Amino acid sequence: MAARAPLAPPERPHTGAKLQIRHVTKTFAAPEGGEEVVALHNVSIDAGGGEFICLLGPSGCGKTTLLNLVAGFLEPTNGEVLVDRQPITGPGYDRGVVFQDYALFPWLTVRENVEFGPRVLGLPKGERAAVADQYLALVGLADFARRYPHELSGGMKQRVGIARALANHPSILLMDEPFGALDAMTRETMQDELLALTSQDPKLVVFVTHSVLEAVFLADRTIVMSARPGRVIADIRIDLPHPRDRTAPDLTAHVRDIRAMLTPQLRSGGHE
Ligand SMILES: Nc1ncnc2c1ncn2[C@@H]1O[C@H](COP(=O)(O)OP(=O)(O)O)[C@@H](O)[C@H]1O
Ligand SMILES: [Mg+2]
Known part of the structure; x- marks a missing residue:
């Protein structure tokens, strides 16, 4: 891999906001003639202090829905989502989203893609170019x-x-299976890089993944969800120092325990 520039401190460091997801239920209207879908049922999660949280759960259990609620793209049917004690009223630049399928603007250059937010926020040309180049x-x-x-x-x-x-x-x-489409080697490199980035520029990270190993390698906390309707069935602190070894016995013990929790959910969900 190409040599990386030294990690520069961010302009405005954050230790991450406080996120409170309180008794959130999300129901989607019935498709024509069908039954309504209860995607999430009574989900409560408190996070903050620059934690790195991984969300694990069977396909269709509402992980993307939960991220979309925090991003402000969706509203809860019941319950509330608060950032720094304020209810979310819509999308905002205080919450950055990374999608699995990249969602880059194909007609913009790499720099213009990175400048997009700062431009919308009204940063003058020189400043936003500097921010883009920095990142x-x-x-x-x-x-x-x-x-x-x-x-x-x-x-x-x-x-x-x-x-x-x-x-x-x-x-x-907010990261929704961001490395899901990458080959195994690239995926591991990206995991290492993400940890380096977030340790330099601390913020609350909510990272959705299908991979138990990825979750245990990255997370301070791994939240395990049930098959749909998604509920929190376990909230596990991964108290292992960084850098972590993917093959270390204490790490693989977590992987084994979490797989044992997930397996019955995969069966009852019947989605994969
Ligand atoms: N906009 C929507 N309209 C109707 N149903 C939806 C919508 N978004 C998600 N769903 C349904 O909600 C459930 C949870 O979806 P999703 O959050 O994408 O799950 P996951 O990301 O865990 O795979 C699924 O059954 C999905 O079909
Ligand atoms: Mg999803």
Whole structure:
């Protein structure tokens, strides 16, 4: 992999906001003639202090729905979601989102993609170029600023997605299976890089994954959800120092315990 520029401190460091998800139920209206879908049932999660939280659960258990509620793209049917004690009223630049499918603007260069948020926020041209370059350097893509997304590998696209989210100085970073489409080697590299980034620029991270190993490798806390309707069935603190060894016995013990919790959920969900 290309050598990475030294990690620079962010302009406005955050230790991360306080997130309170309180008794959240989310129901989707019935498709024509069908039954309504209860995606989430009575989910409560409190997080903050720069925690790295991983959400694990069977396909269709409402993980993306939960992230979308925190992002402000959806409203809860019941319950509430608070950031720093304020109810969420819609999307905001205090919450950065990284999607699995990158969701980059294909007609914009890498730098323009990263500048997008700062431009909407009204940062003058020189400043927003500086912010974009700072975050591109942080993710090791300083030399690719003028390229277009289609010229990049999957891992590089996702680095742009991360730089784009971080360029707005969010206090919460929401990541929905961001490395799910990457090959195993790239995925491990991206995990290492993400931990380096978030230790330099602390913020609350809510990271959805299908991979128990990924969750245990990254997380301070792993939250395990049931099959739909999604409920929290376990909230496990992963008290292992970094850098972690993916093959260490204490790490693999967590992986085994969490897999044992998930297996019955995968069966009852019948989704995978
Ligand atoms: N906009 C929507 N309209 C109707 N049903 C939805 C919508 N979004 C999600 N769902 C349903 O809610 C459930 C949870 O979906 P999702 O949050 O995407 O699960 P996950 O990310 O855990 O796989 C699924 O049954 C899905 O089909
Ligand atoms: Mg999903």
